[in-house]
Amino acid sequence: MRLDRFLSNLPHASRKQARHWLANKQVMVDAEVVSDPLYQVSAFSQIQLDGRSLQARQPRYFMLNKPRGYLSATVDAEHPTALQLLNEPERELLHIGGRLDRNSSGLLLITDDGHWSRVLTQPDKRIAKVYLVETEDPIHVDTAQRFATGIYFDFEGITTKPVQLEQLDSHRVRLWLYEGRYHQIKRMFGRFRNKVVALHRERMGDIALDPTLAPGEYRPLTRSEIDSVMAARNNS
Numbered sequence: 539m540r541l542d543r544f545l546s547n548l549p550h551a552s553r554k555q556a557r558h559w560l561a562n563k564q565v566m567v568d569a570e571v572v573s574d575p576l577y578q579v580s581a582f583s584q585i586q587l588d589g590r591s592l593q594a595r596q597p598r599y600f601m602l603n604k605p606r607g608y609l610s611a612t613v614d615a616e617h618p619t620a621l622q623l624l625n626e627p628e629r630e631l632l633h634i635g636g637r638l639d640r641n642s643s644g645l646l647l648i649t650d651d652g653h654w655s656r657v658l659t660q661p662d663k664r665i666a667k668v669y670l671v672e673t674e675d676p677i678h679v680d681t682a683q684r685f686a687t688g689i690y691f692d693f694e695g696i697t698t699k700p701v702q703l704e705q706l707d708s709h710r711v712r713l714w715l716y717e718g719r720y721h722q723i724k725r726m727f728g729r730f731r732n733k734v735v736a737l738h739r740e741r742m743g744d745i746a747l748d749p750t751l752a753p754g755e756y757r758p759l760t761r762s763e764i765d766s767v768m769a770a771r772n773n774s
């Protein structure tokens with residue numbers, strides 16, 4: 539469609555008004571000022587008038603392979619942040635659905651769809667977060683049973699929801715967590731006076747970390763990955 543036609547179709551606009559905006563260089567398409575009324579725009583063009591977007595943006599969804607050392611935050615004065623690894627426009631509109639600690643690595647989901655990220659992180663939706671955990675000392679034989687029944691946290695006054703655990707070797711387990719309390723896995727192993735030395739998230743529900751993503755790389759989610767979160771909500 540021609541740019542002048544797109545502009546004159548806006549509520550309270552006219553052909554004359556559209557030409558006026560264009561002549562005054564008030565219109566940008568894909569971050570470039572455009573004054574040609576015949577310029578062709580498509581459904582994918584990002585059109586702005588006086589710096590304001592004229593289309594309702596499609597929500598955005600990404601997976602990032604978070605490296606250790608990055609904060610799960612937008613900006614921070616001290617540390618590099620996971621959001622800084624995304625080369626995307628209007629990054630400040632994005633947020634993280636289910637944070638990872640600074641020294642944890644792996645799957646981080648990032649979006650500007652607040653409804654979707656709430657479903658992803660609500661414990662009652664039973665969306666499993668799967669982690670690989672390595673500990674400093676050998677894993678105590680009672681760990682699986684204590685994690686399955688739940689551990690009481692004085693500070694919040696809650697008992698953790700059941701966590702399933704698969705022992706991989708003396709110092710490594712894979713575990714399935716359905717909530718995300720502050721430093722939860724580290725604090726659970728803390729009950730056995732065992733320090734977590736590496737924590738890597740492999741999966742959230744049906745969304746697995748893409749093995750082709752090196753630490754620090756990201757990609758958009760596929761339609762079926764996005765939809766899998768809402769499908770989990772409907773099944774819960």
Ligand code: URA
Nearest residue numbers: 639642721722723724
């Ligand atoms: N539990 C933790 O202790 N840290 C994380 O990053 C995630 C879960």
